[in-house]
Amino acid sequence: xxxxxxxxxxxxxxxxxxxxxxxxxxxxxxxxxxxxxxxxxxxxxxxxxxxxxxxxxxxxxxxxxxxxxxxxxxxxxxxxxxxxxxxxxxxxxxxxxxxxxxxxxxxxxxxxxx
Amino acid sequence: xxxxxxxxxxxxxxxxxxxxxxxxxxxxxxxxxxxxxxxxxxxxxxxxxxxxxxxxxxxxxxxxxxxxxxxxxxxxxxxxxxxxxxxxxxxxxxxxxxxxxxxxxxxxxxxxxxxxx
Numbered sequence: 001x002x003x004x005x006x007x008x009x010x011x012x013x014x015x016x017x018x019x020x021x022x023x024x025x026x027x028x029x030x031x032x033x034x035x036x037x038x039x040x041x042x043x044x045x046x047x048x049x050x051x052x053x054x055x056x057x058x059x060x061x062x063x064x065x066x067x068x069x070x071x072x073x074x075x076x077x078x079x080x081x082x083x084x085x086x087x088x089x090x091x092x093x094x095x096x097x098x099x100x101x102x103x104x105x106x107x108x109x110x111x112x113x114x
Numbered sequence: 115x116x117x118x119x120x121x122x123x124x125x126x127x128x129x130x131x132x133x134x135x136x137x138x139x140x141x142x143x144x145x146x147x148x149x150x151x152x153x154x155x156x157x158x159x160x161x162x163x164x165x166x167x168x169x170x171x172x173x174x175x176x177x178x179x180x181x182x183x184x185x186x187x188x189x190x191x192x193x194x195x196x197x198x199x200x201x202x203x204x205x206x207x208x209x210x211x212x213x214x215x216x217x218x219x220x221x222x223x224x225x226x227x228x229x230x231x
Contacts, residue, residue, distance in 0.1 A: 005183060032215060042118075042205055042221035058218060094217065101147065103219060105159035 006091050006106035013081055018099055021076045021109050023091030029104070030096045032074040036060065037088040037108075046089075049074055050096070055110045081113040116141045118208050120222035127196045128230050134181075134226050135191045137206030143167075145211040148182065148189045149219070153203040162204070165189065167211075193227075201229045 004025045033048035045058030049068040065077040092107040127133035150162040175189045206222040
């Protein structure tokens, strides 16, 4: 089954404690990205990757890091989480072949930083 | 910069009735895609329908259809014969046709749709 997986699904942590949210896709997609969803703001792109070892900032990259060492994985790293990073996070992937319409989303990770 | 606006934070519809969700966008591009995503309580993002800007014909998917007005930069979603399972948050989204920032989706604020039995 074609899918994007994220772990953990729920996470409660404290300010300053480094954490990683994993993302993996099994569709051999080149493009992967991270979004955060906040009430009244919709979803906003944090970081994206066009392929292995190619990453770039999205619209709200402050406080986040990413890496793309393998095509299937795109972890999101919060080196020193703060309460304003409490949010719902989505990983997404799609092919860049052709017109590459559909973006596949992971199930989301609910992060709370206290 | 492109923007997407959903001016209806909440909408309500009676079961079996029709409801229209509004979306406007701003872009200087001529070739792009528009999407409606559904987010049920499970939080999963589900693609409902997509429209390519170069196509004049409005997209339809079963009970879901759009009214795409390119000159007015408007992209509304019509849900016919509403069902209880249609209750969800609906997001309008825009993407440029050529990948820029990885084909970033730009989302509206969302419209929470409730369906009354």
